[in-house]
Amino acid sequence: MKIVYMGTPDFAVPALAALVEAGHEIGYVVTQPDAVRDRGKKVKMTPVKEKALELGLKALQPEKIKKDAEFFETLKAYAPDLIAVAAYGQILPKELLDLPKLGCVNIHGSLLPRFRGAAPIQRAILEGDEETGITLMYMEEGLDTGAMLAKCSTPIEKKNCAQLHDELAQMGAQLLVESLPALAAGELAAQPQDDAKSTYAPMIAKKDGEIDFSQSPQRIERLIRAFDPWPGAYTSYQGKLLKIWQADVTDAKCQEPPGTIVGVSEKGIEISAGGGTLLAEIIQLPGKKRVAVRDYLKGNSIEKGSVLG
Known part of the structure; x- marks a missing residue:
């Protein structure tokens, strides 16, 4: 043919x-x-x-x-x-x-x-x-x-x-x-x-990757997967861009303001989202590679109580 x-x-x-x-x-x-x-x-x-x-x-x-x-x-x-x-x-x-x-x-x-x-x-x-x-x-x-x-x-x-x-x-x-x-x-x-x-x-724009923590953790987890590799799902932590590349939804309920870091462990960063919590497992900061939270914590700290965004 x-x-x-x-x-x-x-x-x-x-x-x-x-x-x-x-x-x-x-x-x-x-x-x-x-x-x-x-x-x-x-x-x-x-x-x-x-x-x-x-x-x-x-x-x-x-x-x-x-x-x-x-x-x-x-x-x-x-x-x-x-x-x-x-x-x-x-x-x-x-x-x-x-x-x-x-x-x-x-x-x-x-x-x-x-x-x-x-x-x-x-x-x-x-x-x-x-x-x-x-x-x-x-x-x-x-x-x-x-x-x-x-x-x-x-x-x-x-x-x-x-x-x-x-x-x-x-x-x-x-x-x-x-x-x-x-x-x-x-x-x-x-x-x-x-x-x-x-x-x-419709076509994806860079701004579409910004995480709105008032949404359900289920939707945010899907957004993270949907926008990998571009534009990436992102927020800010202490004034710096923070990308989240992998996350999971937990069973915990949470009434803290959306985006509040409510827990930090080797498993990940637990974040208040839409009345529940999202566990961020792989993150990336400017100029750095993607890294599992457990590895990031070996030389850095994440402040519990901080609000993302």
């Missing part, structure tokens, strides 16, 4: 590799332009471009797809059977959606119609869903509104975002490759989404 693959971040890498391994012809890989990433101030390739070059594939990086006539003509001349997309990062215009004979299919990291949008993995954890998964869907002009072709699911349990991200990326790659023969044969029945059941997963 002649395929154009479109993707940008780490999430999109496994599917590209899986398509090549399955023997499909990848005429072009389309990814976002190189940009300054991380703190190094250096211009870096996207993860998908790095993988494409490693596989000997041609990479295209249009600034704005809608305004790039040369880009469209290049794909039109290639005449792909399919355009496969995973976390590309730009809205595809109708002329591109209509180009391949088998359509444009997208790997989306949720069980649609739940969590349409940019951050489905984080939102599924944050909202306490028991499971999430991958939806393979036709793309249309709406945001993640296209008909669904296939799904697979996984329990969330106590996974953090990084763990769930990597698992779903592999699941998406497998689901795409396994679905292509039936798609080419016209044997995949597309199921429309029920818009009445749809929810939206």
